[in-house]
Amino acid sequence: GQQLNQSPQSMFIQEGEDVSMNCTSSSIFNTWLWYKQDPGEGPVLLIALYKAGELTSNGRLTAQFGITRKDSFLNISASIPSDVGIYFCAGNSGYALNFGKGTSLLVTP
């Protein structure tokens, strides 16, 4: 599959701070998705982006689909302890998803 570069690999922040992570690809995608995975569970869809330039929010989460269709970012505002987990970006150019390696987020109270 196509390689997605997700950064940072991990983040260690204090409760209340804002968080930003991003994904880039050498290939164009039709859809960008952001998932969160908690220990022992499957990835849960957070935000789906369908159009280049699209900016979408879901509560404290905001994600954007890059204009070139080769990148996306996810921001989390005012982080809380339950935001802890691994965040994955995924690009879709048909049926199959290509995943980034994940950003591990730790939030201290």
Next chain:
Amino acid sequence: DAGVIQSPRHEVTEMGQEVTLRCKPISGHNSLFWYRQTMMRGLELLIYFNNNVPIDDSGMPEDRFSAKMPNASFSTLKIQPSEPRDSAVYFCASSSGTVNQPQHFGDGTRLSIL
């Protein structure tokens, strides 16, 4: 609404044994995907089905792996014979089937081959 249901949640078995993982997709979803997750390689697509037909099995590691989808509500992933390097978490996901639709994941099967 019920999500994607996988069983068993955990499986521990000795190498050489046959392993069968099961998945029930979300009702009405007609695309189904099997993934493997490891620390080293992350999430890898093994195979996907559309309308019960395998579309792309290029991610299946080798002939020891096989997958079936006999009907719209059930799929299996079988490993025979199993090897220690098959130890991983295996996820099943489903989507509505039209292109570019989000996939929804089950909670996975944690497989350990001794």
